[in-house]
Every structure is written in C-alpha cells, then in structure tokens.
Amino acid sequence: MTSESALPVKESPVPGSGFSRDSLRRANLISVAWPELKIQQKASSFFFYEPTLLLVLSGRIEFSHVATSYELNTPTLLGVIDQGVDADYVKYPANDASPFRSLFISLNSDVLDGFYQHFPQYLAAARKNAQITTVELLSDIQDSVQDLLATLQNPLMSDERVRLRIFDLLLVLAEQRVHFLLPHQQGIFPRLSKLLREAPDKGWTARLAGDALAMSESTLRRRLRQEGVRFEQLLLDIRMHHALMLIQTTHWNLTQVADACGYKSVSRFTERFRYRFGNSPAQLR
Structure with missing residues (x-):
C-alpha cells in the first residue's frame, strides 16, 4: 500500500x-x-x-x-x-x-x-x-x-x-480495467472551449472567436445554440475555472489573477468569482 x-x-x-x-x-x-x-x-x-x-x-x-x-x-x-x-x-x-x-x-x-x-x-x-x-x-x-x-x-x-x-x-x-471516455470532438463546442481555455485573459467577443474559428459571429452563435451553449456563459465559466486554479496554485495578488482571467477591474472579477463559488477569492487564500 x-x-x-x-x-x-x-x-x-x-x-x-x-x-x-x-x-x-x-x-x-x-x-x-x-x-x-x-x-x-x-x-x-x-x-x-x-x-x-x-x-x-x-x-x-x-x-x-x-x-x-x-x-x-x-x-x-x-x-x-x-x-x-x-x-x-x-x-x-x-x-x-x-x-x-x-x-x-x-x-x-x-x-x-x-x-x-x-x-x-x-x-x-x-x-x-x-x-x-x-x-x-x-x-x-x-x-x-x-x-x-x-x-x-x-x-x-x-x-x-x-x-x-x-x-x-x-x-x-x-x-486495471479503467478506461477514459473517448473524447467528444464533434460540433463547435470542443473547438471553441479549447480556443478560450488557451487564452482566458484575451478580450474575447463572439465576433473575435468566430474570426479565429473561420466563421461569422452569427454562424458561431447559431451553431452554439444548436448545441445548447451560450457564448457568454461558456466564456465566464472558463474564466472562473482558470481563476479558481490560479487562486489555489499561485501566490499572485488579486490584480494579477483578475488580469490573467480577462478582467481589468478587480471588484468586477471578485463579484463574478463570489457569485460562481460562494466565496471571495481572498477567502480561499
């Protein structure tokens, strides 16, 4: 053991x-x-x-x-x-x-x-x-x-x-008979989520993401809607995931963490974080 x-x-x-x-x-x-x-x-x-x-x-x-x-x-x-x-x-x-x-x-x-x-x-x-x-x-x-x-x-x-x-x-x-699920690669969600996770600090909009994926904003939103996904909610979720990991693994101050997650306002970042996880970032330190 x-x-x-x-x-x-x-x-x-x-x-x-x-x-x-x-x-x-x-x-x-x-x-x-x-x-x-x-x-x-x-x-x-x-x-x-x-x-x-x-x-x-x-x-x-x-x-x-x-x-x-x-x-x-x-x-x-x-x-x-x-x-x-x-x-x-x-x-x-x-x-x-x-x-x-x-x-x-x-x-x-x-x-x-x-x-x-x-x-x-x-x-x-x-x-x-x-x-x-x-x-x-x-x-x-x-x-x-x-x-x-x-x-x-x-x-x-x-x-x-x-x-x-x-x-x-x-x-x-x-x-040991443990096998991961075969990754889901179909649809726009995997491509978009990977794009956003690679640069959560970037000032993403649906138009910029559409350009990066070689499609118009309207096409991106339509395809996301078909998959039951909202662009703004996905971006927020990815940024909050990133923030939570940074809070737990770095000694950065809140300004640095907020900036790394695409927020120029620490108060706005803190508000979003508290709403998502129930605690302020400072409480988890």
Missing part, C-alpha cells in the same frame, strides 16, 4: 515565480498542478473540459454526479474523471492546520484520442458516458505517475517522450 510520503507533493514556491516549483505543463499534451485550500470550498455544476486524474493528498473531496456520490479521502485512491463530467463538489481541509491538497492532472483530449488510435483494442472497453471512477493507487500506477512527472520536469525531454509517458499511464490504468 502506498503511503502519502511516497507521493509527489507540492514543494515550496520558486521565489518570485508565483507558481509552485512543480506546476507543469506541455502545450497540447498535459498540465499538472498541486491545488491547496485552507477552508471548505464547494461548487455546483463544475464542468471538466479535459480528461482528469485527481489524487487527494490531504483532506477530502466529495463529488455528486448523476445522482451518485463519490469521495476521495486518501492518497491511495485515484479519481479518474472523464471529459464532460458536470459535477457538484465540496472540498474539505484535513483540519485547521492542514489544508486540502491534491494532485490535479489534465490530459489533452487529442492525446487520449491518439492513445485509442494506437491501442484500438481498448476502445471497445471505453466508457460510453462521462463518469467518475476511483481506482486504488497500486504501485504500478504510482510508478507510472512518478515517471511521467519526472519526464515533465526535464525540459530536455521531447513532447514525443512526454506523450509516451502519458500512454504508459493510460495502459497501466487499462490493465
């Missing part, structure tokens, strides 16, 4: 950087973060835009998805969350002296699509509907995660090698 001390944990921040030393990202492949929260925090209808792996290192998180409850409360249990899961959650710190801490790994949907192209034998076992699954963090899964993080930490490692490490982790999970 794996102990918490053997797991990857958030190190002290790099002075002046804002981010923890271990916040890692490879464009169009993967992002890794170590969120921390000192108080209880909850959210309703939290949408997972990418396939996600979640490991709680301290405290616990409770999910509610499609009338089913899930709990991650030990560093020996890995959460596997499909793209498209829309869940309510509550995060709880371990106690007053120990914040909620987790390892949050987001996989690019194209990487998962590539995995199923390389290993089509697992496609038949892929889930048909977006789900949350928990799996015991056995030694082979832990070793694969550690190898992936070590590869990400080495700037000399190519994207191709990072991709292979991700594939290895997906193969290890498949051996």
